[in-house]
Amino acid sequence: MPLPTTISRLCAAATLAALPVVATPALAQSTTNGVAAPAQAQLSNDPRMDWWRDARFGMFIHWGLYAVPAGEWGDGTGHAEWIRTTAQIPLDTYDQFRGQFNPVKFDADEWAAMAADAGMKYIVITTKHHDGFALYDSAVSDFDVMSTPFKRDIMAELAEATRAQGLEMCWYHSIMDWHHPDYLPRRGWEKADRPDGDADMDRYVQYLFNQVTELLTNYGDIGVMWFDGEWEATWNSTYGEALYKLCRSLQPDVIVNNRVDKGRGGMAGMSDEGYFGDFGTPEQTIPATGIPGVDWETCMTMNGHWGYNAADKDFKSTTDLIQKLGDIASKGGNFLLNIGPKADGTFPQESIDRLREIGDWMDVNGEAIYGTSASPFDTLPWGRCTMKHHGDRHLDMTTLYLHVFDWPTSGVLRLDGLGNEVLSAKLLGDADRSVGVEQHNGTAFLQVGTGAPDPHSSVIELSMQGRPIVYRAPSVNAPATRLYDPIEVSITSGSKHLEARYTLDGSEPTASSTLARGPLTISDSCTLIAQTFRDGKPVSATTRVTFEKVSPQPATVTRGAHDGLRCAVFEGEWDALPDFTGLTATESFASDTVALPDTYTKERVAHRYTGRIRIDHTGMYAFALTSDDGSALAINGTTVVDNDGLHGSKTITGVAALEAGWHTITVDWFNKTGGAELALRMGPVGSEAEIVDPGRFSHE
Numbered sequence: 182m183p184l185p186t187t188i189s190r191l192c193a194a195a196t197l198a199a200l201p202v203v204a205t206p207a208l209a210q211s212t213t214n215g216v217a218a219p220a221q222a223q224l225s226n227d228p229r230m231d232w233w234r235d236a237r238f239g240m241f242i243h244w245g246l247y248a249v250p251a252g253e254w255g256d257g258t259g260h261a262e263w264i265r266t267t268a269q270i271p272l273d274t275y276d277q278f279r280g281q282f283n284p285v286k287f288d289a290d291e292w293a294a295m296a297a298d299a300g301m302k303y304i305v306i307t308t309k310h311h312d313g314f315a316l317y318d319s320a321v322s323d324f325d326v327m328s329t330p331f332k333r334d335i336m337a338e339l340a341e342a343t344r345a346q347g348l349e350m351c352w353y354h355s356i357m358d359w360h361h362p363d364y365l366p367r368r369g370w371e372k373a374d375r376p377d378g379d380a381d382m383d384r385y386v387q388y389l390f391n392q393v394t395e396l397l398t399n400y401g402d403i404g405v406m407w408f409d410g411e412w413e414a415t416w417n418s419t420y421g422e423a424l425y426k427l428c429r430s431l432q433p434d435v436i437v438n439n440r441v442d443k444g445r446g447g448m449a450g451m452s453d454e455g456y457f458g459d460f461g462t463p464e465q466t467i468p469a470t471g472i473p474g475v476d477w478e479t480c481m482t483m484n485g486h487w488g489y490n491a492a493d494k495d496f497k498s499t500t501d502l503i504q505k506l507g508d509i510a511s512k513g514g515n516f517l518l519n520i521g522p523k524a525d526g527t528f529p530q531e532s533i534d535r536l537r538e539i540g541d542w543m544d545v546n547g548e549a550i551y552g553t554s555a556s557p558f559d560t561l562p563w564g565r566c567t568m569k570h571h572g573d574r575h576l577d578m579t580t581l582y583l584h585v586f587d588w589p590t591s592g593v594l595r596l597d598g599l600g601n602e603v604l605s606a607k608l609l610g611d612a613d614r615s616v617g618v619e620q621h622n623g624t625a626f627l628q629v630g631t632g633a634p635d636p637h638s639s640v641i642e643l644s645m646q647g648r649p650i651v652y653r654a655p656s657v658n659a660p661a662t663r664l665y666d667p668i669e670v671s672i673t674s675g676s677k678h679l680e681a682r683y684t685l686d687g688s689e690p691t692a693s694s695t696l697a698r699g700p701l702t703i704s705d706s707c708t709l710i711a712q713t714f715r716d717g718k719p720v721s722a723t724t725r726v727t728f729e730k731v732s733p734q735p736a737t738v739t740r741g742a743h744d745g746l747r748c749a750v751f752e753g754e755w756d757a758l759p760d761f762t763g764l765t766a767t768e769s770f771a772s773d774t775v776a777l778p779d780t781y782t783k784e785r786v787a788h789r790y791t792g793r794i795r796i797d798h799t800g801m802y803a804f805a806l807t808s809d810d811g812s813a814l815a816i817n818g819t820t821v822v823d824n825d826g827l828h829g830s831k832t833i834t835g836v837a838a839l840e841a842g843w844h845t846i847t848v849d850w851f852n853k854t855g856g857a858e859l860a861l862r863m864g865p866v867g868s869e870a871e872i873v874d875p876g877r878f879s880h881e
């Protein structure tokens with residue numbers, strides 16, 4: 182699709198040096214217990230990011246006309262910023278909210294002060310959400326705040342107040358636009374009322390670029406352009422690249438998130454290699470582990486909605502939010518915490534209360550968040566760890582911040598696997614409370630006393646010479662922990678200077694325990710405990726894996742009379758797999774695979790596949806179920822994979838021991854909105870799972 186000349190000229194005019202956006206090859210896939218880590222491409226790494234990396238914590242604000250209905254329409258009270266679509270409100274009806282938008286209590290200084298007092302270092306606000314309404318004075322649209330009774334440029338006022346607090350002003354801007362006549366596609370339910378006639382996506386993109394130009398020209402230095410709504414098929418990488426370059430040509434130091442392009446993998450938020458965007462954007466989720474060398478930011482609501490919903494009182498506790506901040510920082514990410522202001526321009530009281538309490542915590546513990554990098558430890562049973570390294574020609578020191586969520590009732594906090602000598606230890610916020618340190622064989626025993634100093638998360642600061650030396654517990658790689666045939670297991674210490682020793686009888690390893698050398702065959706139930714040794718001494722925590730030998734499920738049925746599985750289709754809106762027993766299918770057909778065609782784009786739909794699967798040889802099988810949104814697999818009525826929930830493309834693998842013959846199988850899947858994906862792969866445990874051969878399926 183050729184870009185309009187204006188846009189291509191925009192790009193040509195972008196006198197940018199080579200953009201540091203080319204992603205390096207995806208990080209090598211690591212496997213732990215046989216489950217492949219998702220491929221993550223390294224996003225741009227650039228000194229522009231320095232302030233953003235140091236900040237670690239920002240405020241997201243979703244505000245617009247949708248605050249007027251406050252989530253309610255007809256009998257429904259579950260709506261929010263998507264209300265025009267989720268309540269199927271015709272455009273003319275929705276536009277009437279303009280006449281009601283008059284946030285007379287809006288005080289930019291008050292908002293910016295609450296963000297600053299909460300310890301946040303940047304604010305990202307919706308200049309325009311998917312409904313197309315601009316919260317600023319746009320010269321290219323009359324669907325903006327100047328056409329409301331309020332008639333004030335909210336973005337201009339907030340930008341000034343934000344900078345007065347020393348925070349960075351950042352813009353959220355939606356690519357998807359349900360109002361502009363040229364944006365495609367139309368919402369399915371409104372095609373009759375809004376035929377797409379002479380709609381022209383290129384012309385819309387020019388409009389989008391014009392608004393982005395306004396936002397990066399008229400409001401001073403902007404920290405981040407936070408794009409969203411990139412997932413529909415009408416947006417493509419050509420547009421994405423041009424938009425990224427436009428932003429950088431207007432403000433070379435502006436940071437642009439990865440939703441400018443098409444590389445984002447659903448709600449997990451990270452981009453595949455080769456796509457534009459300076460950081461990944463996991464949404465409502467925190468990656469399971471840190472992602473070395475990758476800039477990313479988790480965005481999350483305080484309750485269940487981005488835009489204001491008057492009925493939603495299900496707010497996360499302050500403790501939960503503070504621990505999430507610590508968790509995210511311990512993995513090297515940023516936390517963008519959302520506020521949905523009310524139509525009168527005030528924050529919900531529940532949000533105000535949490536911001537204040539978080540601020541109190543940050544006043545004492547902010548140094549354990551700002552400018553920190555990811556934990557050198559894999560996991561800590563009592564909390565998280567963030568780190569700062571202080572290095573120059575004269576100094577080479579490390580500070581570890583231990584975020585203790587579960588305070589030890591014994592008064593002694595155990596930190597396994599630390600090779601450095603702890604030079605000092607203290608409690609942030611209570612220097613008078615001494616912290617004794619004893620170290621033996623890589624374990625530091627911190628005498629912290631009973632009674633957690635902080636109700637949310639108590640931080641202990643350790644200082645040491647040099648970079649952290651961490652002895653990781655051995656890695657135990659196994660195709661599964663349930664077995665029928667013998668399986669091969671590998672145990673590694675992670676360093677050629679360290680030994681991994683193990684036992685299979687549940688006893689703690691000693692210097693005389695078996696040394697791990699190459700693959701170990703497990704053929705029966707047992708408990709494997711492995712530990713890392715250095716110079717004959719244990720220096721790490723232990724890794725404990727219980728293997729269970731299971732009997733195969735009998736083949737209780739015979740081949741069904743027909744090829745393939747029966748697929749029943751249901752229509753509705755769900756956030757998780759529905760209870761199909763109470764639903765009526767809109768259609769059903771024989772399907773020779775558990776998969777969707779590549780062009781599948783239906784929303785608000787669910788499938789239930791039922792029938793039988795043929796197993797040729799008795800054994801343990803791995804079933805990998807990939808879906809967007811949720812899915813589940815059951816064999817002989819027992820759940821083997823639970824991949825339910827609202828998420829982007831995600832694969833979960835489960836195992837089942839099955840006798841040769843026919844077994845009943847059920848696969849359930851649903852898609853709410855956005856991308857849709859479903860694929861079922863299988864194979865003997867330890868081998869590469871492949872798409873299930875259609876010949877294996879039958880049904881009555």
Ligand code: FHN
Nearest residue numbers: 243262263409410464480487
């Ligand atoms: O559809 C939007 C949603 O309304 C909200 O803005 C979130 C925040 O990141 N982004 C999209 C959903 O992924």
